[in-house]
Amino acid sequence: MSKLQAAFDKAVAESKQLPEKPDNATLLKIYSLYKQATEGDVEGKRPGFTDMVGRAKYDAWAAVKGKSKNDAMKEYVDLIESLK
16 A cells, blocks of 8 residues: 555544534535545536535536546645644
C-alpha cells in the first residue's frame, strides 16, 4: 500500500471523529473528493429537481471531474487535517 493510500485511509477514519461537524459546503467538498478518489469521475444522470440532496452531491462530485485519484486523495487528506 502506498504512503498516500495509507494517509487517505487514515483521513477517512478521522473524518468520522472531527471535533465539530463541518458546514454543508465543506461536507460536500469532503464527499466529492472521497468519491473522486475512490470511484473516479461522476457517471450517470443528474438527480431530478425534487432530490435536492442527491443533486447537490452530484454537482459537487461533477465539479472535481477530471481530477486524478492521487490529487483527490491529497486534497482529501489536507482538508481533513485542516478540520482537526
